[in-house]
Amino acid sequence: MSDHLIFHKSHPGKIGYSLPSLDVPEVSPSDVVGSEFLRKKELHLPEVTEPEVVRHYTNLSTKNHHVDKDVYPLGSCTMKYNPKVNDAMANLTGFSLVHPNQLVETVQGALAVISGLEEQLKAITGMSRFTLQPSAGSQGELVGVLIMHKYHEMQGNRKKTVLIPDTAHGTNPASVAMAGYEAVQVRSNEKGRVDIEDLKNKLNDDVAGMMLTQPNTLGLFENDILEITRLVHEAGGLMYMDGANLNAILGLVLPMDMGFDIIHINLHKTFSTPHGGGGPGSGPIGVVENLVKFLPVPLIDEKDGQYYLNDDLPNSIGRVHTFFGNFGILVRAHTYILLLGIEGIRTISRQAILNANYLKARVKNAYDLFQDDHCMHEFVLTAVKQKKAGVKALDIGKRLLDYGFHAPTVYFPINVPEAMMVEPTESETVESLDRFADALIKIDDEAKNNPDLLINAPYSTPVRRLDEATANRSLTLRWTPDH
Ligand SMILES: *Cc1c(COP(=O)(O)O)cnc(C)c1O
Numbered sequence: 506m507s508d509h510l511i512f513h514k515s516h517p518g519k520i521g522y523s524l525p526s527l528d529v530p531e532v533s534p535s536d537v538v539g540s541e542f543l544r545k546k547e548l549h550l551p552e553v554t555e556p557e558v559v560r561h562y563t564n565l566s567t568k569n570h571h572v573d574k575d576v577y578p579l580g581s582c583t584m585k586y587n588p589k590v591n592d593a594m595a596n597l598t599g600f601s602l603v604h605p606n607q608l609v610e611t612v613q614g615a616l617a618v619i620s621g622l623e624e625q626l627k628a629i630t631g632m633s634r635f636t637l638q639p640s641a642g643s644q645g646e647l648v649g650v651l652i653m654h655k656y657h658e659m660q661g662n663r664k665k666t667v668l669i670p671d672t673a674h675g676t677n678p679a680s681v682a683m684a685g686y687e688a689v690q691v692r693s694n695e696k697g698r699v700d701i702e703d704l705k706n707k708l709n710d711d712v713a714g715m716m717l718t719q720p721n722t723l724g725l726f727e728n729d730i731l732e733i734t735r736l737v738h739e740a741g742g743l744m745y746m747d748g749a750n751l752n753a754i755l756g757l758v759l760p761m762d763m764g765f766d767i768i769h770i771n772l773h774k775t776f777s778t779p780h781g782g783g784g785p786g787s788g789p790i791g792v793v794e795n796l797v798k799f800l801p802v803p804l805i806d807e808k809d810g811q812y813y814l815n816d817d818l819p820n821s822i823g824r825v826h827t828f829f830g831n832f833g834i835l836v837r838a839h840t841y842i843l844l845l846g847i848e849g850i851r852t853i854s855r856q857a858i859l860n861a862n863y864l865k866a867r868v869k870n871a872y873d874l875f876q877d878d879h880c881m882h883e884f885v886l887t888a889v890k891q892k893k894a895g896v897k898a899l900d901i902g903k904r905l906l907d908y909g910f911h912a913p914t915v916y917f918p919i920n921v922p923e924a925m926m927v928e929p930t931e932s933e934t935v936e937s938l939d940r941f942a943d944a945l946i947k948i949d950d951e952a953k954n955n956p957d958l959l960i961n962a963p964y965s966t967p968v969r970r971l972d973e974a975t976a977n978r979s980l981t982l983r984w985t986p987d988h
Contacts, residue, residue: 580926631761645788734764756851
């Protein structure tokens with residue numbers, strides 16, 4: 506393992522750069538900053554040639570799976586291909602070198618991008634305004650629930666709870682708790698949708714609102730959405746849409762028309778900016794007209810053809826991020842939407858739905874489906890049948906790595922035993938969907954004939970099975986020469 510580090514390729518005197526010779530007088534660092542500020546030990550840097558650096562990082566980049574390598578069907582995460590033109594735009598120096606403390610007059614172009622993206626998101630959702638500050642879906646959720654809280658506070662309401670279906674992403678109850686509410690679970694019915702009777706039973710004066718993922722995390726459209734939003738509104742609550750699954754309904758349904766008051770969007774999922782490995786992301790929050798006054802400051806507004814930062818929102822929940830959020834991500838999303846246009850945007854969802862239904866039909870004889878219904882952009886398989894032979898969803902996921910694919914999301918949603926949540930996205934061709942389906946079917950054969958093979962997979966990856974809990978709890982990211 507240890508010779509994989511670039512430090513182990515280092516030899517004194519190897520050089521990967523060339524600089525012209527010094528043509529100014531040389532000064533000693535201690536004369537400039539004072540010796541007390543100088544490091545006592547020499548800085549240990551690897552000494553390597555340029556080709557060694559290039560090869561090192563090129564090889565590293567292929568050790569892990571990524572969407573530029575092959576299919577990445579991680580359900581709920583929308584690991585679609587990110588067009589390189591988005592990166593090219595974000596790397597233009599007019600965007601990448603702009604400083605957030607520059608005078609507003611000098612960053613009009615950057616503000617036009619942010620404002621233009623806000624207009625696009627409004628058109629896609631029907632919402633009245635957006636903040637683009639939150640840096641993830643989960644931070645957006647917290648912002649959205651704080652807006653809900655402020656709304657009730659201004660009305661003089663004392664609310665205590667927020668309703669969340671049992672299929673929800675774990676960040677939903679976490680955000681609700683952080684905002685000072687208690688999460689109350691609503692059951693799903695046998696069709697994988699919100700159980701309306703259970704919802705009615707749980708609605709009362711304490712309910713501040715409901716967080717709902719549409720389509721839900723089973724990949725199913727909540728058909729009773731109009732009744733759900735009506736019931737919650739009648740009880741005095743607000744409707745929050747977890748928009749992480751927006752990829753299924755772009756240009757087909759407006760969240761506002763379904764009765765949602767607040768929505769978060771994951772730009773890093775739906776609008777094609779790279780994600781994974783912890784960021785950076787962007788989770789804009791959109792609201793209907795009567796909640797605009799609570800949005801974080803500043804909003805970016807226009808007057809006499811000039812953009813300015815509008816801090817004049819006395820009822821705002823305050824700032825939630827430094828400056829303008831993750832600006833590079835906003836440039837990528839704006840580029841992506843501009844290039845596609847409304848017809849292109851609609852095609853994303855149609856293709857994503859078609860791909861998911863095609864893949865589902867190809868594998869449904871080998872694996873049990875949680876719900877054999879038309880799915881939206883993703884579907885949930887269960888490995889209960891394979892488990893009888895001693896093979897778990899986890900083993901199937903690990904074996905997929907040997908076939909060159911990323912695993913689906915496993916063990917989520919939590920109401921499905923041995924869940925495998927598959928989201929192919931619109932990026933895949935019928936050929937790549939077929940290759941992936943063939944691998945899943947072959948793995949089912951292996952489960953029947955040679956379960957031990959799967960229990961010890963993967964075989965072809967740089968590392969085998971990791972102790973994930975320990976890896977998360979005691980991170981060692983620093984390498985020192987004495988190590
Ligand atoms: C990804 C996701 C979230 C959280 O978004 P992050 O950007 O990862 O914080 C919330 N809900 C659902 C359904 C998701 O898939």
